[in-house]
Amino acid sequence: MEIEVKMPDLSTTGGELTVLKWLIAVGGSVKRGDVLFEVETDKATMDVESAHAGVLKKQLVEPNATVLPGDAIAIIEVSQVRPAMAAVAASVPPVEANRQTTSQPSESVSGVNPNTLAASSPAPPRAGMFAENRAKRAENATTTRSQNEQRAAAPRMLPAEISHDQLAAYNPSFLLELYTRMVRIREFEEGVKYLFLQGSMPGTIHQCQGQEATAVGVCAALRDDDFITSTFRGHGHALAKGLSMDEILLELYGAASGCCKGKGGSMHVGNYDKGMIPAIAIVGGGIPLAAGMALAFKMQKRDQVVACFFGDGATSEGAFHEGLTLAAIWDLPAIFVCENNLYGASTRVNQVTRLNDLADHANSYGITGRTVFGNDVLAVYEATKNAVDQCRSGRGPVLLELLTYRRTGHSRRDACNYQADVEKQAWFDRDPIRLLGDALTKHCDVDATQLKEIRDEIVAQFEVAVERARSAPLPSEDDLITDVFA
């Protein structure tokens, strides 16, 4: 069947876009994820990926034509259709789900399009890793600028695999569960990405592909009644803490049955019963709040802990200093989880701090700080588990810096052309799902088919959830004024 490709809403403010050039010729075959065309938005030149696999039948606009979001751009003859995607693209009856292995999102550098990378790279890759010990931290804190510069010039290397020794400590079913949770986040985010590209998903979206191990590793070490706070990049945290794909998708579509009744949208997902307060879309805004939750736990003599997620950029905010100070002086059961993906939007972390390890901030509050390789879900789990134990025994708080990398732009409308080639490659080689998947097939009795089945099942669940979310009733006009006061 033929599917009409529509221009996604890549302009932040809904304005016009210019199709610069086509990267697939008429008659050419297209895989899901292939770059179809290049577009000039109000922000940048961006590549637009195809949500479908098939043959490009028609290009409906000439290069340099100006179009609006939602305008028809191309027609693709698809042989195998993802039902949810098809329903979005055209009012045709969905056909049976059938996935192609070739359309899987690549987890290797071969999937990287060099066109998306800027010619000038902002900075060399940082690979600060595995904080050593307390003594070293004290030394770091007093390190002079020149020493810091030397350290940045000689980055430590990140491991490119999870070893047998690491795996041996765990039950295989637990490892598969971690894998499943990470794949759920990846497939959810990839699915949402394509819904956005097809104009079905409103608003902007901040995604976490590449950061799955931080969310999953941290939440796996928490109890169900422990809490997390999250950020505008919160889908992964929500899924890892046990929210369903359904309730998050419903919220993304603004449905009355969404986890925040449609009032929050992508940047505010949460669910009290699952231990996640609605995500906080102001950078650093959740840090003092997490300290307050932890203080309440302590005052009420409950043994719960709170894990507070934030990014590297938040460490510059005043709220970071205030929140950690309070948590430290009162020994609060709070784990401050800094997901250092090396960029605050477009700005690289080394441009906004002189520290090599953001965990060194812990020194100024007199608390435990650790830097951990955040793409190794087991390392994250271990570090969090230790932090949880420390907090539950009254010796909190803990600052964890998890080194990770975002595989996508800051938001869906960010072309992400500030990440350097060499840096992307190093990190894509250390993709969290790939690291654990490789280790499972190499060291455990797991074969690739089993991993594929996990993924296929999640994709099928996602597509059902999309169907449900798209047809779910929206809130009524009366709902607009509910929940403002008690």
Add this chain to the structure above:
Amino acid sequence: MSTMNMIQAVRSALDVMLERDPDVCVFGEDAGYFGGVFRATQGLQQKYGSRRVFDTPLAEGGIIGVAIGMGMNGLRPVPEIQFSDYMYPAFDQITNELAKLRYRSAGEWTAPLTIRTPSGGGIRGGLFHSQSPEAYYTHTPGLCVVMPSNPHDAKGLLISSIESDDPVIFFEPKRLYRGSFDGDPESVPPWRDQPEAEVPEEHYRTPLGQAHIVRPGDELTVIAWGTMVHVARAAIQEAAIDAELIDLCTLLPLDLATITASVEKTGRCVVVHEAPRTCGFGAEVVALIQEHCFWNMESPVLRVTGWDTPFPCGQEWDYLPNRERIAGAMRAVLAA
């Protein structure tokens, strides 16, 4: 003269001022290398160097505090706060340090900075990326508060703001960056088809403190600012009412003369804004109208505003004043 959308007009104003005045500097989160998340500063770092156009950490209180210090020492900083919702972490610096600096130093010190910030809804930004917080700042003596509604005014007002020796909060309605807005969520009428998009390349000023009459009329006065100017204009056209539409442009200092002249003529008035109703700036406008025009009034003044709720994500279009609500208020005012 060339055709510019609002973001290009803002960029052009920054470009002109960076060129003319070596004391002007532009900075903020992603404002340097990246050119700003809405592209207002695109290309400026390349042109003027990273000493004058630069990135900052995510630290709004720090950004404004630093800008105040720079301004006190002879520079003319133009910091960008990425969304007006992110100004709250800098609220102390703005309302205590910045606004009261001249007063508390008996005129000895000033900080002539212009804080640029995208504001308002209409892009499905949700609760923390859609707010219209202008009333917090109009309630703070010592600050000028400006909100243009089109490219020509945006450039002229921004230049006047940067040249002003008073601190200015310059709200840029983000829904208008790439096109105007007639109240139809699906429609973004391109600026190039509209006369206000004719923007001189060179330096010019649009005076602060001067409201614009967008459309003259005799039956009633409609007062709006920012995005709502366009929704009100569409509502007036659709309802075929001979309303006089006033775009305030500058909320503080307020152009009271233009308001009173119009309301004394028409005797009827509707005030439209995006922010919540209670203690919105519309309340101040209505109070001033009753103080100054009471004996000329034919009917009570009505407000059409956002609801007294947080800005909702999924119900954005129920929240924002639309053509129907504005037309309803106009008819009610005429019928009274």
